[in-house]
Amino acid sequence: MQSSVKQERQLIQQHERERNYWKKWSIGWNVFSVLTIALAYLENALVPTQETVDNRYYHWFLGAYIAYLIIVYVIGQVTHGGVRSYSGHFAQLNSSIGILLIIQDLITEKFALMALPFFVSFAQILQQIHEDAKLLWESTLSSLGLWAVSFVVGTLLGVFLGLFMGRYRQFNYWAFPYLKVIGIIPAAAWMPLTMVIFPTSYMAEVFLIAFSVWFPVAFMTIGGVQGISKDYFESAKTLGFSEFQIVRKIVIPGALPSIFIGVFTAMGLSFTMLVISEMIGAKVGLGWYINWAKGVGNYTQVYAAIAIMALLFSVIFAVINKVEARLLRWRDAGR
Amino acid sequence: MSLLEVKAVNRILTDNNGQRVPVLNNINFDVEPGEFVSLIGPSGCGKTTLLRLISGLDQPESGTVKVNDKLVTKPDVSRGYVFQHGSLFPWFSIRDNISAGLRVTQGRHFDQALVDQYIDLMGLKGFESAFPHQVSGGMAQRAALARSIIMHPELLLLDEPMGALDAFTRADIQNVIYRVWQQTKTTMILVTHDIDEAVYLSNRIIVMTPRPGQIKEIVTNPLPYPRQRTSDEFLKFRQQIQDKLNFGAKDQVAAS
Secondary structure (H helix, E strand, C coil): CHHHHHHHHHHHHHHHHHHHCCCCCCHHHHHHHHHHHHHHHHHHHHCCCCCCCCCHHHHHHHHHHHHHHHHHHHHHHHCCCHHHHHHHHCHHHHHHHHHHHHHHHHHHHHCCCCCCCCCCCHHHHHHHHHHCHHHHHHHHHHHHHHHHHHHHHHHHHHHHHHHHHHHCHHHHHHHHHHHHHHHCCCHHHHHHHHHHHCCCHHHHHHHHHHHHHHHHHHHHHHHHHHCCCHHHHHHHHHCCCCHHHHHHHHHHHHHHHHHHHHHHHHHHHHHHHHHHHHHHHCCCCHHHHHHHHHHHCCHHHHHHHHHHHHHHHHHHHHHHHHHHHHHCCCCCCCC | CCCEEEEEEEEEEECCCCCEEEEEEEEEEEECCCCEEEEECCCCCCHHHHHHHHHCCCCCCEEEEEECCEECCCCCCCEEEECCCCCCCCCCCHHHHHCHHHHHHHCCCCCHHHHHHHHHHCCCCCCCCCCHHHCCHHHHHHHHHHHHHCCCCCEEEEECCCCCCCHHHHHHHHHHHHHHHHHHCCEEEEEECCHHHHHHHCCEEEEECCCCECEEEEEECCCCCCCCCCCHHHHHHHHHHHHHHHCCCCCCCCCC
8 A cells, every 4th residue: 555655646746747847758859959059059159259258158158058958868868757857848948048049149249239338148248257256156145145034034024923913813903004004115115214224234134125025925924824724723623732733733834825925926026125225235245246337337247147146046936946845745736 | 420411502693684593492412421423404404503512612602511511611622523524634644634633732752653553443554644635535534533533532523524425435434433433432423414324323313403403303223233224124213214304394305
């Protein structure tokens, strides 16, 4: 029986994979996607460049990209696991990336149809990232640290208030009208005040980012708590749960799906606030870097910071997505 | 002294138009330790309402519900309650659901062996780590039953636990309940609208009338255990209950 459960779970996993990664495995598309990236390499190497650029880093990037694709396609060809579903599904998308890389390369550094200083090629961005590697790395760490602290503070505050307001009518009665009015204020509006009220700019930044986070989280948490079927509370009572145990074992897990909706909503707002507050008050961080680059008129640096943000925020998003999938694995997959 | 004493219980609800609707009217009955009593009646006769009053989930407008001569004022772990849809906690595995009551009352070092024993007894071996949505309705209901019975309640209240199941699964759960009752001698009260089920399982059957719910008759089941669903005596007694449920009213459709 143990093995049948395991088998069933594997089947469910496979079913879920097939739903998420629904494009069929196609060797033709796989080969084509590798060819487009290789073509991007050839195009960059062969077509004469009109702007100043060191294309080495772009070549390394494309080489790594091709190597990655070949490896996953080979694994996909010989195995039948997640790698096959995933790489097969995205083969067509990878081809489009190759084509887009060729187009952007041609219209920027090759023919200068969209020219420096306001438009740059991907190769120039990579070169800039390499040149500013140390500063960008420090800025990224600084931004990540600030974001993480603020986001955790804001989320905890939001969950805490939301649980109380969702569970206790009295608390809801007294707190919710005030919190609703305060929470609807855009965090950015507080910016001039926070700069003078808080002793350090770091604290002001934490406040602003946390402020953008707590309200959506609190709001969704309230709804999540109130949406829990009363059957669960009644079952818990007949099983001897105390109020604290009800909150811990019924209210929190029951509200978790909604809490995550709030967290994902808050995430976008928090990234916005992170960049804005760093642009205004900070002396480190990616937001500060952009502002500084703007000051010296180096727009390639602006693009470099934007590219890193795209990567950083995508990784954060993916991590929180994974955490959600793990914590909510009890939910019906066919929901 | 009886285990359960229900005296002159009235329950009145207010409907959407602000009208006060009597749901239960002057309910009186006792249950002795070890008994299996069924509450039977058509939909809306207040049998679930009555069961909720006994559990302490609701309070009567007047009258008293006493267990061991103590007034019932709130739910307690000594009165287990199995809901129609099981209401297993979806975020706990089957095993964690079954041990939920033990964990909260005994703390971290609760009796794991007892949990294993009930998993075996309910035929849930191999499904301990599954989540409720991954198992069949019958298995979920077995787990819900195990979750309550593992707390050794003095009174187990069953609110149509077979109501949402298909015929095969229903017979299976009936047998599980019968076996558990025989083994543990737990006093049980079953709410049902299935006459077969009531006749198959109970010592006594309380027949209720539709709104406002009143006790029409309390019938003692003369059949010896274990019962044969197809025996002549079974069918005869079944017909007897069926007749009592028809209430003589021509437009009343008997539940079954």
